[in-house]
Amino acid sequence: MTKKTITGIAALAAVVISSTVVYAANTTTVSVPTDTARSFTEKYTDAVAPEASSKPVPYKEFSDSRVYSKLESSWTKAVQALHTKASKEANQDTKQPAAFAQEQWNLIAGPDIEAEFESKLSRNEASSFNEVFITTTRGLKPGDLMYALLLKGNKTEAKVVWQRANGDIHVSHLRQSKDLHGNIVWSLLGSEEIASAE
Incomplete structure (x- = not known):
């Protein structure tokens, strides 16, 4: 292998490693608002159909x-x-x-x-x-x-x-x-x- 090829591979590896480190650094330093810790159904109760969280509706009531x-x-x-x-x-x-x-x-x-x-x-x-x-x-x-x-x-x-x-x-x-x-x-x-x- 030539010196140019080895240098190119080393540079590519450095970019991959540094990108991973930068990405990891970016994700760990961002603070997550407490609101996102709640589940979707807790945050958006109106968006969840009542049938999904309660007992089935009798046929008589919706026919x-x-x-x-x-x-x-x-x-x-x-x-x-x-x-x-x-x-x-x-x-x-x-x-x-x-x-x-x-x-x-x-x-x-x-x-x-x-x-x-x-x-x-x-x-x-x-x-x-x-x-x-x-x-x-x-x-x-x-x-x-x-x-x-x-x-x-x-x-x-x-x-x-x-x-x-x-x-x-x-x-x-x-x-x-x-x-x-x-x-x-x-x-x-x-x-x-x-x-x-x-």
Whole structure:
């Protein structure tokens, strides 16, 4: 190597080293205002969406009131259809319960199912429930109204209900059980169509 080349490499190294030193010196001597030590959400509370820091907003509160009213009416019709069907079956067979006891079931609007139920399950149970739920909703047809979940108070049974375009009620029956390893799983027991009384 020639003397010129060695001098050039040494000069380049000196520039790199001196630049690093200058940069380090510049960053260490600058005082940081105490305001920047706060997090973004502390400094700009108005910029953060309320949904990000609080519990989910129920579907009823952000949906169009006319749409929700129509859906709620269809879900009420589903509950009444289940009640009527159970009453008829009880008259034919005394071993059947006298009626579909609405007070034992909680109605959850379709968009609220994840927040109000699935998110409270273990990951394995939520996965099992979701798989069965997706299978159930594949039965939706064009013109059908949005589904709702009827969840039994003890959370071991559920019914997915919706009103068909022709007014009939679709009901899918789901039940919780344990597999061979003791894990909680959900199963689809069956589905039925209840003819419209109108």
